[in-house]
Amino acid sequence: MGSQTPNQHPLPTLLPDPLIEMPEGKHDYDLKTFFPLFSSYIYTLVSDPWALRYTTSAVLNDFEADGVVYLELRTTPRAIPAAGITKETYVRTILDCIAEHEASAWESKLKTKLILSVDRRNTLAQAEEVLELCRKFRGEGVVGIDLCGDPACVDNLGTFTPVFQRAKQEGLKITLHFAEAEVSGTEEELELLLSWGPERLGHVIHLRDGIKRKVIEQKGMGLELCLSCNVHAGMVCGGFEGHHFGEWWKVEEAVVVLSTDDVGIFGSPLSNEYALVTQHFGLSRQEICDLAKRGINVIFGGETEKKRLRRIMWTE
Numbered sequence: 001m002g003s004q005t006p007n008q009h010p011l012p013t014l015l016p017d018p019l020i021e022m023p024e025g026k027h028d029y030d031l032k033t034f035f036p037l038f039s040s041y042i043y044t045l046v047s048d049p050w051a052l053r054y055t056t057s058a059v060l061n062d063f064e065a066d067g068v069v070y071l072e073l074r075t076t077p078r079a080i081p082a083a084g085i086t087k088e089t090y091v092r093t094i095l096d097c098i099a100e101h102e103a104s105a106w107e108s109k110l111k112t113k114l115i116l117s118v119d120r121r122n123t124l125a126q127a128e129e130v131l132e133l134c135r136k137f138r139g140e141g142v143v144g145i146d147l148c149g150d151p152a153c154v155d156n157l158g159t160f161t162p163v164f165q166r167a168k169q170e171g172l173k174i175t176l177h178f179a180e181a182e183v184s185g186t187e188e189e190l191e192l193l194l195s196w197g198p199e200r201l202g203h204v205i206h207l208r209d210g211i212k213r214k215v216i217e218q219k220g221m222g223l224e225l226c227l228s229c230n231v232h233a234g235m236v237c238g239g240f241e242g243h244h245f246g247e248w249w250k251v252e253e254a255v256v257v258l259s260t261d262d263v264g265i266f267g268s269p270l271s272n273e274y275a276l277v278t279q280h281f282g283l284s285r286q287e288i289c290d291l292a293k294r295g296i297n298v299i300f301g302g303e304t305e306k307k308r309l310r311r312i313m314w315t316e
C-alpha cells in the first residue's frame with residue numbers, strides 16, 4: 001500500500017463491507033459505540049491517499065448536490081505511516097481535493113473551508129502540531145481550530161489552554177464541541193472552554209443556567225446545533241421536539257447555525273436538518289430563510305465570503 005499513488009485503486013481489504021458494518025438506515029449509534037466506529041473501522045477503511053481523496057471528494061459532491069453554497073469541514077489531522085501519509089500530507093490532500101472541486105465543477109457555487117481539530121485524547125505536543133498545521137495552511141483554506149473527540153475524556157483539557165490561547169492571539173477562529181454529555185457539562189469544564197474565547201460552540205446540550213447565561217452574555221456566539229446526531233445518538237431526551245434547538249433559535253444574543261454531524265453515520269444531509277426544524281418546531285419559510293442567513297454572521301471564511309453569501313442568499 002505504501003507504494004500506491006493517489007490515483008491508484010487500493011488493494012482489497014479484509015474489512016467487512018461498509019454496507020454490512022454501517023447499513024443504510026442504521027443510525028442508532030450512541031456515544032459509547034460511535035467513537036470506536038471511527039478508530040476501529042472508518043480509520044482502517046480510509047487509510048491511504050486514494051481513500052482519503054475519494055471520501056473527501058464524495059463529501060464535497062454530496063454537500064454541493066444538497067444545495068450547500070458554503071461549507072466548513074472539520075477534521076483531525078491524522079498520520080498514516082503505512083501509507084506514507086503524514087499529518088501535513090493529510091491536510092494538504094484534503095485542501096487539494098477542495099481546490100480541485102472548486103476549479104473543476106464549472107457550475108459549482110460551493111466554497112469550502114477547513115477547520116483542524118484537536119482531539120480530547122491528544123497530548124499537548126499533538127495539540128501544538130495541530131496549531132502548527134493551522135498556521136501553515138492558513139492562506140490555503142484552513143480557517144480555524146476545534147476541540148473534538150469523546151466527551152468522556154475530561155482529564156486533559158487544561159493542558160490545551162496555551163494552544164488555544166495562542167490560536168486566539170494569532171487570529172485563528174475557534175469552535176469547540178461543548179457540553180455534549182453530562183460528564184463534559186460540568187461548570188468547571190465549561191468555564192475553562194469559554195475562557196479560550198471561542199467564536200462558536202458545537203452541540204451545547206448540558207448547560208446549567210449559569211453557563212447558559214454566560215453563553216448569552218458573549219453576544220453573537222455561534223451555536224452549531226445538530227439535531228439528527230443528538231436525537232439518534234440519544235444525547236438529548238424527548239426526540240426531535242425535545243431538542244434544545246427549541247430553546248435557542250429565538251434567542252437574539254446567540255446565532256444558531258444548523259449543522260450536520262457525520263452525515264455518513266446519522267444519514268441526514270443539511271437540507272433534512274432544515275426540514276426537521278420545520279416539521280418539529282413549525283418554522284415558517286421566512287423563519288427558515290432568516291435562520292440560514294443569520295448564520296453568515298458567524299462563518300470563519302472572512303468578509304468577502306460573507307458578502308458573496310449575502311448576495312446569493314438575499315434573493316427571495
Ligand SMILES: CNc1ncnc2c1ncn2[C@@H]1O[C@H](COP(=O)(O)O)[C@@H](O)[C@H]1O
Pocket residue numbers: 035038039074075076078117119148149150151177180229261262
Ligand atoms: C457527537 N459528535 C461528535 N462529538 C465529538 N467528536 C466528534 C463527533 N463527531 C466526530 N467527532 C470526532 O471526529 C472524529 C472523526 O473525524 P476526523 O477524524 O476528525 O475527521 C471522531 O473520532 C471524533 O474524534
